[in-house]
Amino acid sequence: MMRLIKLLLLTIVLIAFINSANATSIREEDIWIFQGSYELGIGERAYLEGFTVKLNDISNGTVPTATLLIYSNSVYMEAFEVDAGVNNEHIYDGELKINVVSIENNRISLNIYKHKSELVWVTDIPKTAFKAGDSLSGNDYRITLKAINGSTADLVVRVGEEEYQRTYNSGDYEKFSEDFMINIVYINMDTQEVFIETLKPGAPQIRIDVGNLQESYEPNDYVEYELVVTNNGTIPLHGIILTTECDDGEVELVTQQHSILDPQKKKKFQIRIKPYIEPVTRNITITTSVEGYDYRGNKYNNQIKTEATVNSYISIEKKVTSKEKTSDNPEFGTEQYFQINITVTNKADFQTAVTVTDVLPPEFIPNDIENAEWSMVLAAGETKTIGYFASSTEPGNFTFEPATVAWKDSGETYTMQSNPIEETFHVSGSRVILQKEISSSYMVVGETIDIILKVTNEGDRDIDISFRETIPDELSYVVGEREWHGTLAAGTTKEFRYTVKAERAGEYYLPETELSLTDENGKKENMVSDELFLYIDDAPTEVDDQYYEQTYNQLDASASYPSDTSVADPDITSIEVMKFLVSSFVSLLALIAIVPTFAYLFISRVYK
Incomplete structure (x- = not known):
């Protein structure tokens, strides 16, 4: 029973194998398979499946002839002579057929076939x-x-x-x-x-993909990437020729070959372009065409355009490093300083003069340099680094702007910035703000005003403060806090207020308030407030008060009216009104008549 089962299984396998083999044999044909069209110069080769054909020389006689060499798996096999006339075909070992299309301009055009069984x-x-x-x-x-x-x-x-x-x-x-x-x-x-x-x-189908393309390339390096050719068709692709062109650089291999690409198989080609040197970063376009043939010599092709970014031949890089101040640094307030390095490179094959400028945050002061601008000459391929230090005058969070390089090329000025610095840098320390105010800048002797001090710690470190107010002789202390010593916590404000009385008239400037500061590291500093103007007026005396009162009463009396306010103007009758109007009219008429009379007399006298 077991032997019967094994025999049955073997029969099924054999039938399946026979059917599969039969199906495969139906789809294949033993024919001359077109391998591709090639145009060769002297010394150039056509790479085929298992063979290589090389053009050895050309004789330009009446009928040009060419000598071709055949290699099998890189081993020399034979040499033969062909022309474009009756001797235009050569068959090697019944397996390779070479047809000459033309011989001209020291080049030969060939169609090559290989006899084999292949999927059709x-x-x-x-x-x-x-x-x-x-x-x-x-x-x-x-x-x-x-x-x-x-x-x-x-x-x-x-x-x-x-x-x-x-x-x-x-x-x-x-x-x-x-x-x-x-x-x-x-x-x-x-x-x-x-x-x-x-x-x-069946038919082949060419697909082209780009691989390993970098984000950008330097002008003194090759633009290099992979081009992946895939046969997405159903039968093999023969005589594959890849051609690369670029107007913005020199192509290392303009033409590349591959003999055969079976269905769903891939072939990787390396593309290398030496870009031309330019002062600006730009995109270059690389055009690659792929062509190949099916077994009958039908041509298939595809094309892809690849854009690659090539950087300027001048590059600039800025790096900012935060450093902690040492304990022996006497500077008060902040705990960090910064090292700034700017690196400039000339990647061209000629020297270039450049100017580098940098910008610091407004709270920063550079150390040991007058300004952040440098001029230099970079030799071909040279790199120079500028380094300096800077410190912040106050704590907080800060960002840095890119550095800039400028240069000239063919009379035109170009500028470039370093990459943005994304990092935010924190500076720890104390920042004290002192404000001094008075409740009024005008007072009279004997009056009082308030003097207010506001001390704010805007830093992120606690700080010890102390002060003692000096009161001038023109004022006397009444009440309030005119001195203090203690710790002001980070981010807090403390207000002090005291009252003074005016003792003597005059114009004065209140003395500055001096604030003594000590940070957590024991570093000390003093700061002073602004001077405040104060005008003290004399107080009126008792005699002056009586004089003012008497004067006021006199003025008030002169402005009074009698109780009888019935006084009226005399009545004016209508007849009197008419008389007034008539006399006014006559006077006006007489005046008008006199003017021409005087003019006549004057003219008569002049021309008499």
């Missing part, structure tokens, strides 16, 4: 079950099952305008044209069905 056919319509009378239509063909007679099937196959009557057994196949084949997969006599598939010539 692919499925058009998959295996389909037919019963008598069923039909199947495809591209310019139609198949009809007329009948099944025992183990054979009678079919009518119409291709274009031609009709064929055929009888097939299981496993039979027939090629009706270079573009159509029929395969009788299986005839099932029990179900009276025929399983048929149709086939058509």
Whole structure:
């Protein structure tokens, strides 16, 4: 029983293998496979599948001839002479056929073929079950099952305008044209069905992808990346030629070759471009074309444009490093200082004069330099680094701007900034603000005013403060806090207020308040407030008060009116009004008449 089972399994495997082998053999043809078209100069080679053809020399006679060399797996095999006339074909060992297309300008054009069995056919319509009378239509063909007679099937196959009557057994196949084949997969006599598939010539398909392309390239380096060519078709691609062009640089290998690329296989090519030197960062365009052929010599191609960023030949880099101040540093207030390094490089093959400028935050002071601007000459390929230190005058969070380099090229000025510095730097320490105010800048002798002191610690460290106010002789202390010693916590404000009395008139400036500071590290500093102006007026005396009161009463009396306010103007009658109007009119008329009279007399006297 066990032997029977093993025999059955073996039979199934053999049948599957035979069917698979049969299916493969149907799809392949033993023919001359086109390997590609090549144009060679003297010394150049065509790389084929297993062979290499080299142009050794050209003789430019009446009929130009060329000597070709054949290598098999890099081993020299033979030399032969060809021309573009009757001697234009050469077959090597029944396996390699070389056809000469032309010989001119010291170059030879060749079409090369290789005799081999290769995949040609692919499925058009998959295996389909037919019963008598069923039909199947495809591209310019139609198949009809007329009948099944025992183990054979009678079919009518119409291709274009031609009709064929055929009888097939299981496993039979027939090629009706270079573009159509029929395969009788299986005839099932029990179900009276025929399983048929149709086939058509396959085709390669070229896909191009870019790999390992960098974000940017330096002008003194190669623009280098991978170009991946994939055959996404159904049959092999032959005679692959990759051509690269670039208007902004020199291509190291303009043309590259590969003999064959099977379906779904990849081939990686290295692209190398030496970019031209330019003063500005720009994108260069690289155009790569890929062409190849199927077994019949049909040409397939694809193209891709790749953009690569090439940097300017001048580069600048800025680096900021925070450092802790040492314990012996006498500076008060902040605990960090900064080291700034600016690196400038000339990547051109000629020297360049540059000017570098840097900008610090407004709270910063550079150490030991007058300004942050430097001029220098960079030799070809030279790098120089500028280093300096800077300190903040107050604590807080700070950011740094990029540095700038400027230079001239062909009379035009170019500028470039270093990359932005994203980091925010923190400076620890104390920052004390002292404000002194008075409640009034004007007072009278004997009056009082308040003097207010506000002390704010805007830093992130506690600080000890102390002060003692000096009161001038013109004032006397009344009440309040005019001295203090203690700790002012970070981020807090303390207010002090005291009252003084005016003792003597005059114009005065209140003395500055001096504040003594000691930070957590024991470093000391003093700060002073502004001077405040104060005007003290004399107080009025008792005699002055009586004089002012008497004067006021006199003025008040002169402005008074009698109790009888019935005094009225005399009445004016209408007759008096008329008399006034008439006399006014007569006077005006007389005045008008006098003016011409005087003018006449004056003129008569002049011309008398």
